[in-house]
Each structure stands twice: as C-alpha cells, then as structure tokens.
Amino acid sequence: MPVTDVTTDAESLTMTVVADFAAPIERVWSAYADPRQLERFWGPPGWPATFTAFDHTVGGMAQYTMAGPRGERSSGSWEFLEIDEPRGFAVIDRFVDDEGRPLEGFPSLRMTFSFEEAGDGTRMVTTSHFDSIEALEQVVEMGAIEGTRMAMAQLDAVLQDLRAYAQGKGTRVEELDDTHVRITRLVEGPRELVWRAHHDPDLLRQWMLGPDGWEMTECVVALAPGDRHSTSWAPVGETEGEAFGFEGEALLVEAPRRAVTTERMKGTEGPETLNDLNLYEEDGATLITLLIEYPDKGTRDMILATGMADGMEASYARLERDVLVASGR
Known part of the structure; x- marks a missing residue:
C-alpha cells in the first residue's frame, strides 16, 4: 500500500497524508498533471472520477465528478493556487454541484501536494488545511482517511506501464x-x-x-x-x-x-x-x-x-x- 501514514492535527487544523511510490518524481508529477491519469485513482474503488474541466494553470479550475455504483454522485472542484513542476502544487478544494457551484454546508479546504525524491522513488506529502475543527471532523466522518488510503492504492497501476x-x-x-x-x-x-x-x-x-x-x-x-x-x-x-x-x-x-x-x-x-x-x-x-x-x-x-x-x-x-x-x- 503506497500510503504510509495519515494523521490529523486538531491544533493546526490539518490532515496530512504521506505516501511512497517506486517511481521517479517526474512520473508521479505527470500522474497528477494529466486528468486522464487522475481519473484512474482520484476516487476510491467503486467511485471513479471523471474530470470535465482541467485548466492546469495558476488561477485555473478543474472540476470532477465521482460516480458511485448505485448512481450516487459527488462532485468537486480545484482552484490552482500554486504550481511548481515537478515539486508540487496547491489548490482550493471545494464540494460543488453539477454546475460547479459550491455546496452549502460542506467545507472548502486548501490542499498542498509536495513531491520529493526518496531513494529510488518519490515521497508525496499531501496536507489539507481546514478553517475549523468542525470542518476537519466533518471530512473525517465522511470517510476521508480510508477513502484516501484506498484511492492511493490504485496509483501504483497508473505509474507503471500497464x-x-x-x-x-x-x-x-x-x-x-x-x-x-x-x-x-x-x-x-x-x-x-x-x-x-x-x-x-x-x-x-x-x-x-x-x-x-x-x-x-x-x-x-x-x-x-x-x-x-x-x-x-x-x-x-x-x-x-x-x-x-x-x-x-x-x-x-x-x-x-x-x-x-x-x-x-x-x-x-x-x-x-x-x-x-x-x-x-x-x-x-x-x-x-x-x-x-x-x-x-x-x-x-x-x-x-x-x-x-x-x-x-x-x-x-x-x-x-x-x-x-x-x-x-
């Protein structure tokens, strides 16, 4: 399993995910910079994502929908704040409706993705920053920790030639x-x-x-x-x-x-x-x-x-x- 650690910190209002991959940093970066590759792992098994927009520039927007096996739908958007190829990027992640409008009652969060060389592979550290302890607890209760572990477990197949x-x-x-x-x-x-x-x-x-x-x-x-x-x-x-x-x-x-x-x-x-x-x-x-x-x-x-x-x-x-x-x- 690529994910080696998931921690939440109530004081700093963060959730941090650490994952290690047996692939060079440029290859891991490309998986996150290409929506067709992202679709293969952004979403846990049973909830594959489809990216309908992907403007990979600072200030640009990406939008995706995850479809559950019984017809359930959950959509989100990214607003790109920083892009430092191939070292990482930062986004505002929001829950949105099918038209891309933020959903009331659901938190927005700032996510930073950091990639660094680790031996022959790459270590990824993803940190989600929340506005309140209630927002952090809400996302955790929605299954974010286990969902993240299962989603990241799919990335090995993406990083290798099929x-x-x-x-x-x-x-x-x-x-x-x-x-x-x-x-x-x-x-x-x-x-x-x-x-x-x-x-x-x-x-x-x-x-x-x-x-x-x-x-x-x-x-x-x-x-x-x-x-x-x-x-x-x-x-x-x-x-x-x-x-x-x-x-x-x-x-x-x-x-x-x-x-x-x-x-x-x-x-x-x-x-x-x-x-x-x-x-x-x-x-x-x-x-x-x-x-x-x-x-x-x-x-x-x-x-x-x-x-x-x-x-x-x-x-x-x-x-x-x-x-x-x-x-x-």
Whole structure:
C-alpha cells in the first residue's frame, strides 16, 4: 500500500497524508498533471472520477465528478493556487454541484501536494488545511482517511506501464476490506472488443465457462440500467457437478468503460453481491477490474473459498485465446 501514514492535527487544523511510490518524481508529477491519469485513482474503488474541466494553470479550475455504483454522485472542484513542476502544487478544494457551484454546508479546504525524491522513488506529502475543527471532523466522518488510503492504492497501476504492471500475472485477487474484493486481469485486446465480449451473448457463451467441461445453457445480458441479467451453466459429458446460475439487475451501464450489476444465485434469496466492472485500455491491452461488494465478511470468505478465482482465470484465458485472438484484435 503506497500510503504510509495519515494523521490529523486538531491544533493546526490539518490532515496530512504521506505516501511512497517506486517511481521517479517526474512520473508521479505527470500522474497528477494529466486528468486522464487522475481519473484512474482520484476516487476510491467503486467511485471513479471523471474530470470535465482541467485548466492546469495558476488561477485555473478543474472540476470532477465521482460516480458511485448505485448512481450516487459527488462532485468537486480545484482552484490552482500554486504550481511548481515537478515539486508540487496547491489548490482550493471545494464540494460543488453539477454546475460547479459550491455546496452549502460542506467545507472548502486548501490542499498542498509536495513531491520529493526518496531513494529510488518519490515521497508525496499531501496536507489539507481546514478553517475549523468542525470542518476537519466533518471530512473525517465522511470517510476521508480510508477513502484516501484506498484511492492511493490504485496509483501504483497508473505509474507503471500497464503490461509491466499486470502482464503474465494472471487473475489477481485483493481483499480491500471485510466486504470488498478487487479482481484484476490484463488481456491483450482493445477495450471495445473486451466490452462486447462481456455483453454479446454469442461471445459470452464462448469464454465465460470456468474450468473445462462446462457449458453455458442460458445467457440473458443486461444492456441498460434496470435490465435483468440471467446466466446458467451445466456440466458436459463426464464432468461432475450440478447445474447452477446467477441473476440480477444492472444498476449502471457506461459503455465501453463501466457496468455495475447486482448478482445472486438462482433459486435463493441471497446473499446478493454488487459487481462493478471497469475496463481500461493502454497500448492495445485492456485491464479488466472487477470490484465485488459482499454483504459481510463471512459471505466474502465463503465465496472466495469456492475456487472462484481459478474459474475466472480459466475463463479469461479462454477470452484471450478464443475471442480476442480469433478476432485478430
């Protein structure tokens, strides 16, 4: 985890975040100076940001919106006060509405970002300055500390070349907390085709089969919020096992970038999970990220113990081999 320390100081009315990255200072600077890179980590998992304005000059403004998995929205703006490339910058950070107007009842704060060389990498120190103890406590109560830790944990993937970060590492499972798991897999192919492979029933039947010896017997895809999805599998030939399936509802669909659905096993009342699929392309390769929210730790552990990750790896390998390669990418 890049974040090494988060402290709050009631006397100085500050919150300070210290993070260390295995990348040169110029590379870390560029991640904060480019809105397309910022979007990949400015916001915790499940709340990706979209920057709609970014005037990276003193006196310039940036505006962003973070979208939650159930359609929630939280917007903010930066007013750039100082820019000292590549050593740091300072902004006024505000909570705003969709038109960029400051929200009443929410604090504005001055944030300073400082980058310094630390061995072979870079240390970042971010200090947020508040006008009152009430404003500091309000931001902390809103989950700023844990949200910052989880957001910064995504920066490692941004700072590295995507293939260097994920190629050859298969399906990776990270337990973010008691109820959230992040699953990542790099596949060689453009994002548009990977998206279509997730939403075209004919393509899904070719690869989303888990271990060999299974077939998909039903495939109903949700293409818009409110649509229902339903998939079923059954063993083939001498393969052992019982038929099973999942169903749920699409909550958010932003082709070809993001899709959020609920999911539960057919014939049961639950437990229900929230599945947040994100696709990011770089240089012809696509990083598939699936953030799963479980109702509790027991459900999380029970599902992970089924060997789910192994089945997903078999499916992703089939996606590359039988769908992406066959298409000529």
